[in-house]
Amino acid sequence: MESIQNNMLPQHLQMNETERKLLAEEEKKYGTKLMEMPKDQKYGMCFACGEENPVGLHLHFFWIPNGVMAFFTPKPEHQSYNGRMHGGLITVLLDEIMGNYLFKKEGVPAYTARIDLRFRTPVQIGTTIRCEGHEVKRKGRLVVMEGVIINPDGTVAAEATSTLMLEK
Ligand SMILES: CCCCCCCCCCCC(=O)SCCNC(=O)CCNC(=O)[C@H](O)C(C)(C)COP(=O)(O)OP(=O)(O)OC[C@H]1O[C@@H](n2cnc3c(N)ncnc32)[C@H](O)[C@@H]1OP(=O)(O)O
Numbered sequence: 023m024e025s026i027q028n029n030m031l032p033q034h035l036q037m038n039e040t041e042r043k044l045l046a047e048e049e050k051k052y053g054t055k056l057m058e059m060p061k062d063q064k065y066g067m068c069f070a071c072g073e074e075n076p077v078g079l080h081l082h083f084f085w086i087p088n089g090v091m092a093f094f095t096p097k098p099e100h101q102s103y104n105g106r107m108h109g110g111l112i113t114v115l116l117d118e119i120m121g122n123y124l125f126k127k128e129g130v131p132a133y134t135a136r137i138d139l140r141f142r143t144p145v146q147i148g149t150t151i152r153c154e155g156h157e158v159k160r161k162g163r164l165v166v167m168e169g170v171i172i173n174p175d176g177t178v179a180a181e182a183t184s185t186l187m188l189e190k
Pocket residue numbers: 060061062065068071117118120121122125132133134135136164185187
């Protein structure tokens with residue numbers, strides 16, 4: 023289901039119009055409504071997804087076949103040089119998409135033990151990017167995940183491989 027509570031949320035927590043339009047396009051591509059991952063009150067202060075964090079990114083995550091997807095539209099306060107999104111925040115998006123997927127799938131926190139990331143093309147402030155993550159393999163409590171960020175023109179902005187440890 024599309025962010026069912028989206029228009030019931032305070033404005034600053036809502037997905038913007040472009041993000042909703044892109045979500046609808048993805049749903050058309052997959053031929054199904056995409057289910058939003060529920061928020062977790064316990065982690066309301068999470069910098070990436072928490073609704074109570076006043077300076078957070080307020081991401082919304084959707085299950086896709088074999089993984090997870092989110093959109094983000096960086097604001098002027100998210101930049102580094104000359105209107106480019108800050109690389110540290112790009113890392114946050116990738117770390118979160120992989121970690122949150124495992125948290126929701128397994129029901130226990132997944133801690134990032136390692137992240138290898140390649141910044142391929144800049145992300146411009148004000149553009150809406152698509153973030154995706156999926157599981158690659160696992161051995162016991164160690165899980166390898168991959169994540170990617172796609173620019174509006176279809177180019178890869180950044181990609182990452184992470185190793186995460188599931189809590190016992
Ligand atoms: C809606 C609400 C959402 C809210 C939630 C939103 C999701 C948030 C997503 C963000 C995720 C984060 O950023 S989490 C925050 C950043 N990350 C952290 O704080 C993690 C800090 N590091 C740690 O706590 C620790 O190092 C751990 C837990 C990762 C591992 O410690 P440990 O449990 O003691 O395990 P340890 O004995 O070291 O290792 C156990 C086995 O794993 C192997 N191992 C350990 N690390 C690695 C590694 N990187 N790559 C390969 N193998 C490894 C070891 O060799 C060993 O193998 P063997 O000898 O057994 O064969």
